[in-house]
Amino acid sequence: MDTEAKPSERDRSSAPATAPEEGSRSSRIPDRWTPSMSWRRTATLGAVCAVFVLLLSNYVVQPFLIPSGSMEPTLQVGDRVLVNKLAYRSGALPHRGDVVVFDGTGSFVQEPPRENPVTGLVHSVAASLGLAEPARTDYVKRVVGVGGDRVVCCDKRGRIEVNGRPVVEGYLYPGDEPSRVRFDIVVPDGTLWMMGDHRSNSRDSRDHLGEPGGGMVPVDRVIGRVDWIGWPPSRLRSLPDSTAFAAVGAPGGGRG
Numbered sequence: 001m002d003t004e005a006k007p008s009e010r011d012r013s014s015a016p017a018t019a020p021e022e023g024s025r026s027s028r029i030p031d032r033w034t035p036s037m038s039w040r041r042t043a044t045l046g047a048v049c050a051v052f053v054l055l056l057s058n059y060v061v062q063p064f065l066i067p068s069g070s071m072e073p074t075l076q077v078g079d080r081v082l083v084n085k086l087a088y089r090s091g092a093l094p095h096r097g098d099v100v101v102f103d104g105t106g107s108f109v110q111e112p113p114r115e116n117p118v119t120g121l122v123h124s125v126a127a128s129l130g131l132a133e134p135a136r137t138d139y140v141k142r143v144v145g146v147g148g149d150r151v152v153c154c155d156k157r158g159r160i161e162v163n164g165r166p167v168v169e170g171y172l173y174p175g176d177e178p179s180r181v182r183f184d185i186v187v188p189d190g191t192l193w194m195m196g197d198h199r200s201n202s203r204d205s206r207d208h209l210g211e212p213g214g215g216m217v218p219v220d221r222v223i224g225r226v227d228w229i230g231w232p233p234s235r236l237r238s239l240p241d242s243t244a245f246a247a248v249g250a251p252g253g254g255r256g
Contacts, residue, residue, distance in 0.1 A: 060085055062224065064101055064140065070202035071140055072173050074099065074239070080231035081140075083224035093219060094192060096162065097242030098143045099226040102194070105137045107217045108208060140226060141204050142171070142242075145193030147219075148251035150186050153179040165248045173198040181206045191216035 066079040075081065083101050094100055145151040145162060152161040159166040160178045169178060176199045183206060187193045194217050196202025208215030229235045 062101075063230065064138075064226070066140065068201075070196035070198050070204070071099070071142070072198040072201070074142075074171055074197045075140065075226070075229070076235065078232070079229050079235055081226045082228040082230045084227045085224040087225035087227070088219075088222060094143045094146065094222055094225070096143055096146060096149075096245035096248060099140065099239055100143060100192075100194075101138060101140045101223045101226060102192075102217050103137055103221045103223060104139045104217065105221070107213045107215065107221065108139055108203070109137050110211065138223070139194070141194035141196050141202070143192050144195045144205075145185075145187040147187055147189035147191060149193070149248075150184075150251065151193050152184045153182055162245065162248045163251055167244050167248065169197075169244050171197050171242065171244070173200070176200050179206060181209075183209060185209070185214065188216055190219050192219060192222070193217075 062083045062085060064081050064083050066075045066077055066081060069077050088094060144160065144167075149162055150164070155161050155166050157166070158177060159168065161167065167178075172178065179195075179199055185193065191213075193205050193215070195204045195206065205215035205217070226239055228238050
């Protein structure tokens with residue numbers, strides 16, 4: 001009989017685990033550059049979006065914050081409207097009844113106010129995005145007379161006449177007269193006669209009759225036509241075309 005003890009087999013379950021490979025260990029190490037790269041991508045995307053919005057605002061559609069009640073009830077204080085900058089490209093001209101934004105330098109404002117260049121640039125960018133009030137030289141008014149028109153206030157019933165035709169201005173602020181200021185003017189070619197819809201609360205062409213230019217706004221100072229109200233959501237709508245001037249003929253008795 002063989003009395004020598006045989007060595008028992010080693011329990012395989014007790015064998016030491018195989019050490020992980022170096023590649024597996026390194027794959028669990030976080031990439032230290034990920035946060036930095038993510039921040040850079042976000043900043044780049046933000047810059048691209050900002051440039052796109054600014055280009056869109058400068059050449060196509062510009063948001064414009066309504067700062068006063070001079071255009072009530074059509075436009076309310078705090079409305080953000082969208083100004084169509086393509087409306088008068090390719091030789092097109094503003095029409096009577098259009099609501100437009102324009103630079104009043106030389107017509108409504110003889111000398112533009114001086115301001116710090118840096119703060120002026122920041123404000124200009126914010127205003128172009130509709131985040132701040134517009135420049136103090138920018139205005140929003142309705143076109144009442146175009147080049148060659150004779151605009152008179154008022155006829156026996158208190159209505160404004162354009163080229164001898166009375167205009168029924170249904171867009172006026174309730175209770176307002178068409179104008180308490182009497183005038184009889186002929187609009188020079190290449191210029192516009194502008195008035196607000198809230199006539200008793202609007203400084204417009206009437207207030208500059210005795211100044212250089214007589215309150216006439218050069219066509220090339222028009223920034224664009226107000227086509228939509230974009231904010232607040234409760235006011236979201238397009239501006240309807242005005243039919244008030246449909247019966248007004250061209251200067252000299254022709255059809256306009």
